[in-house]
Amino acid sequence: MAAVSAVTAVALGGTAGLAQASEARAAAPQTVSVTQQVDAQQAARTLLASPLAVNLSAVERTELNAIASGERAEARISWSAIRAAFSRVAGFARAIAGTYTKFKEWYDALSWWQKAPLRAITPGLTLLDIYNALH
Template identity: 45%
Template sequence: MKRNTLRIAGASALAAVVFGVAAPAASAATQRSTHAPAISAAQHSEAQQAARGLLRSNDAGARALVSGLSAAQQADLQKVAKGEFVAAGKWSAIWNVLKKIGGFGKAIAGKYKDFKRWYDGLSWWQKAAIKAVSPGLTIYDIWWHFNH
């Protein structure tokens, strides 16, 4: 392997450990984990309201985003809206939502300032989708995860 590939793999492994993805994934292989990352009641409520707004919206863009999710992802979004489930720390869910929003790839590849400018320019339903799947995380946390 090339040195750069090894460095990227090492950074990815470190990020997984830092964000607590490695340990739950390892225990999930042997037993179902019911532990969710700790988030505040306010963060949980914000995610719930964002999911509800997204699911109830008549906006064509919001409808297209939700219909573009898989059945399992839509079910998770419904659970977040009901307050039964929070997708915090599920980077696959975060990734699936972000890649459906135009300009994400270019924004995430740049500096944090560029990513923040992209995020600030999103419509309400795009921000709601991100908030619904990433409670407890800041925009900087998301940018950092994909850049380090």
Template identity: 45%
Template sequence: MAHADTARGSDNRAAVSGATLTNHEAVRQVAANLLQFEGSRFTADERAEIQAIADGSAAQDRGKFDALVKLLKKVKGFAGAVAKSYDAFKGWYDGLPWYVKGPLSAAGVGSNLYDIWQLFH
């Protein structure tokens, strides 16, 4: 699994987005990236929850998008974007930072955006 490195961000962007990941791998990578790049904005409990997702020790969810949606709720702007129109949600997704969007793109999440948005409507 590719790990983000601030000193070599552009190198890792290519590595993460050029790979093919399963949904489970993508969720774990996004969790690790959120901790690395945005960890200070989370509470201790949230960091522990995200760390459990990143290291694979979190309880496995049963639904196709359960783990992904649980993690997306931790990404800045998700709640506001998913509450709006699909176009607004897609715009939010398109504007995600590389360390979130890269692993999601590598897992093909972009092709499921409408399904994810519909879960909330």
């Protein structure tokens, strides 16, 4: 999912401990369940078919095509990519700085086309996992 980081590309912030823990988790690939893989494929297909696809680089399109076609059976958690993806959505900085409840309210209020790329790069992660890592 490294190329999907181009969908967002922002350096991971936070405390050193969090950054080290995030990098340690990111280093080990994790196998995703069939359901998670199908969800990621569907989200990638949706993004590629959306008007947002014109903003993707060739590398990003290649990565999303690999996800959409099911060529990926494992995912690397790339917190910098995840932070970058979320950072592209209006209101993220305020939402992540607040409580989990505020973050969840912000996320729930997003439209499907804003959630699609976020879902594509976060298979197997809960919203709480994402909040805890990025907060």
